[in-house]
Amino acid sequence: MNTFLEKYVMPVAGKIAGQRHLQAVRDGIILAMPLLIIGSLFLIIANIPFEGYPGWMADHFGASWQAKLNYPVHATFDIMSLIVTFGIAYRLAEKYKVDPVSAGAVAVSAFLLVTPFEMSILAKDKLAIPLDLMGSKGLFVAIIISLLSTEIFRWVIQRKIVIKLPDGVPPAVSKSFVALIPGALVILVMWIIRLIFENTDFGSVHNIVSKLLYTPLTHVGASLAGAIVAVILIQLLWSCGIHGAAIVGGVMGPIWLSLMDQNRLANEAHHALPNVVTQQFFDLWIYAGGSGATLALVVAMIFRAKSKQLKSLGKLALGPGIFNINEPVTFGMPIVLNPLLIIPFIIAPVVLVITTYLSMKWGWVARPSGVAVPWTTPLLFSGYLATGGKISAVILQLVNFAISFIIYYPFLKAWDKQKLAEENAVKS
Numbered sequence: 001m002n003t004f005l006e007k008y009v010m011p012v013a014g015k016i017a018g019q020r021h022l023q024a025v026r027d028g029i030i031l032a033m034p035l036l037i038i039g040s041l042f043l044i045i046a047n048i049p050f051e052g053y054p055g056w057m058a059d060h061f062g063a064s065w066q067a068k069l070n071y072p073v074h075a076t077f078d079i080m081s082l083i084v085t086f087g088i089a090y091r092l093a094e095k096y097k098v099d100p101v102s103a104g105a106v107a108v109s110a111f112l113l114v115t116p117f118e119m120s121i122l123a124k125d126k127l128a129i130p131l132d133l134m135g136s137k138g139l140f141v142a143i144i145i146s147l148l149s150t151e152i153f154r155w156v157i158q159r160k161i162v163i164k165l166p167d168g169v170p171p172a173v174s175k176s177f178v179a180l181i182p183g184a185l186v187i188l189v190m191w192i193i194r195l196i197f198e199n200t201d202f203g204s205v206h207n208i209v210s211k212l213l214y215t216p217l218t219h220v221g222a223s224l225a226g227a228i229v230a231v232i233l234i235q236l237l238w239s240c241g242i243h244g245a246a247i248v249g250g251v252m253g254p255i256w257l258s259l260m261d262q263n264r265l266a267n268e269a270h271h272a273l274p275n276v277v278t279q280q281f282f283d284l285w286i287y288a289g290g291s292g293a294t295l296a297l298v299v300a301m302i303f304r305a306k307s308k309q310l311k312s313l314g315k316l317a318l319g320p321g322i323f324n325i326n327e328p329v330t331f332g333m334p335i336v337l338n339p340l341l342i343i344p345f346i347i348a349p350v351v352l353v354i355t356t357y358l359s360m361k362w363g364w365v366a367r368p369s370g371v372a373v374p375w376t377t378p379l380l381f382s383g384y385l386a387t388g389g390k391i392s393a394v395i396l397q398l399v400n401f402a403i404s405f406i407i408y409y410p411f412l413k414a415w416d417k418q419k420l421a422e423e424n425a426v427k428s
Contacts, residue, residue, distance in 0.1 A: 016247055020095045024150075025143055026250040028088030029257065032080050036257075036372035039076030042069050043264065043371055049389035070268065077261060078131050081138035084254075085111045088146035089153075096154040102179035107149040109183075110190040111142055114197075114205040133206055136261035139254045140214045141206050149186045156182035214258075221255035222277045224357045231286065231353050235346040238291050241336040245291055253279070264370025267388070273367040276360040280368040283324070283375040284382040285356045285393075288401055290326025292345045293352055295379065296404035298329060300412050307419035310412075323376045333415075341411055348407045352400045359396055366390030 016022065046069035057065045089107030093100040115133050132138075156162070163177045193205060202208040220226040230252050237244030249256075260278035267273060289295025298321045301314025310333070317328040335341045359365040366387040373386045379401065383393035 020092065021147055022247065022250040024088050024092035024095065024147070026246055026253065027091040028084050028086075028143075028146065029249075029253050031087030031090075032083040033372070035076040035083060036080070037374055039073045040372040042072040043268075044385060044388075045069055046073070047267065047369070047388050073264075073268075074131075077264060078135040080135050080257070080261070081111065081142040082108060082134055084139060085142040085146045088143060089150045092147065092150045093154060096150070096158070098154045098157045099175050099179060102175060102183065103150050103153050106153055106179065106183040106186050107146040110149040110186050111138075111145045113187060113190045114141065114145060114194050116198075116204040116206065136258040137210075137214075138206060139258055140217075141209050143254060144209065145190070145205075149190070152186045152189060153179075153182045156185055217255050218258065221252055222259055222275055224277075224354070224361075227277050227281070227353050227357060228350055231282070231349045232346060234291055235349055238330060239336060239342045239345060241331070245287075256282070260368065260370050260372065262370070263368055267369045273369060276357055276367055278368045278370070280371070280373055280382075280386045281356065281360075284368070284373060284377070284386050285397060285400055286349050286352045287324060287375075288379050288397065288404070289321040290324050290329070291349075292326065292330070292335065293348045293400070293404040294326040294329045294335075294345075294408075295321045295324075296348075296401050297344075297408040297412060298326075300405055300409055301416075304409065305412065305416045307416050307423055309419050309423065310416050322378050324378075325376070338415075340415055344408045344411045348404045351403060351407065355403065356396060356400065365392040365396045 046066050054066070061068070085107050086104040090100040090104040093103035112129065115129055115138065117129055133141075157178065161181055163180055165174045165177055197203065197205050197208060200208075202211070221230075230248055234244035234248045237247055256277065256279040259275040260280060263273045263275050263278060287293055289298060294317075298314050298317045301310045302318065305311045305314060313328065313332050317326065317332070320326065320328055330336055333341065335345050356365075360367045368386045369388045371386050371388070373382050377385065379397055380394050383397045384390070387393040
């Protein structure tokens with residue numbers, strides 16, 4: 001197995017991990033996460049599930065208290081695509097060693113240019129950008145436009161088709177003139193693209209991306225089969241020592257974020273939550289302790305391991321594991337390139353995906369409400385916050401922990417026996 005992984009899997013996985021566009025997408029989306037978490041704090045406060053809480057808030061802050069608490073939510077979630085556009089363009093420009101700030105600004109302008117304007121309901125004589133296209137609904141267009149814009153931008157600069165000012169000019173002014181010609185070309189290309197699509201049956205870039213890319217991928221990403229495939233890929237990559245969540249998240253992250261935001265909007269409107277699979281589905285119910293659901297393995301090492309090496313490693317890994325960081329286990333045990341431990345490392349998350357998906361799909365357990373709970377939030381607290389205070393979500397996290405423990409234990413016992421024999425051999 002090691003030979004197979006090293007010969008066939010690791011070279012391909014390494015190339016994918018180093019692919020600049022995937023890295024830029026991943027890092028660009030991460031740029032939006034602090035805002036989403038901040039918005040989620042207000043969302044939690046606006047929907048605390050205590051009896052009498054809405055009445056108490058209305059008495060003290062007025063009847064529109066909830067709408068006012070949602071102001072920061074809309075100011076963070078509903079500009080997601082704009083932030084991601086800037087972030088992706090910035091990170092990709094960095095890798096090409098061109099001015100990232102100018103590239104990000106040009107990309108935002110390009111995204112707005114291809115976004116259709118509509119008549120404002122409040123002022124019919126003015127045009128307005130649909131707010132939903134600035135949020136998760138425009139995420140795929142944001143990714144495509146930011147990548148395309150930056151590729152045009154860097155292509156022009158790298159061929160030195162720029163306006164150069166004398167050396168005495170301040171750097172900020174000089175950079176703005178360097179960006180003039182490439183920025184103008186980007187805007188020209190995006191303007192032509194918009195005009196072309198306005199004269200087709202699709203009507204806009206957003207419509208064609210939605211019909212040909214966003215909708216099909218969302219159906220796949222929201223399905224049980226899609227979740228299983230994603231988890232298997234993540235675990236296989238981690239088994240080779242490559243950050244699987246970062247690579248798969250670069251492709252699937254926009255889909256899961258979009259599904260999360262759909263749940264948020266439904267929750268705000270007091271409608272049934274449409275999606276089971278979201279970013280929080282994986283972060284909070286599947287990966288307790290980190291990729292592979294290794295928190296149960298850490299606890300098993302502490303209480304059941306007989307070898308000093310594994311017991312000490314378990315104690316060392318418990319602190320990070322509580323906050324879902326498991327590099328001490330994956331590389332210290334190790335799980336990476338370990339044929340024995342790779343088996344439960346893959347099986348456990350797959351089983352948890354099935355149990356969690358079916359439990360939420362059948363209505364036994366509350367679904368994630370669209371709150372962007374940080375992936376480092378400890379077990380139990382995370383499930384409670386992500387579902388608006390539903391105890392069923394906390395119980396499922398405990399059940400998943402027990403399932404992981406049961407799956408890992410026989411393999412840990414075998415590995416512990418081997419390590420104990422090695423320690424005894426050294427003593428003798």
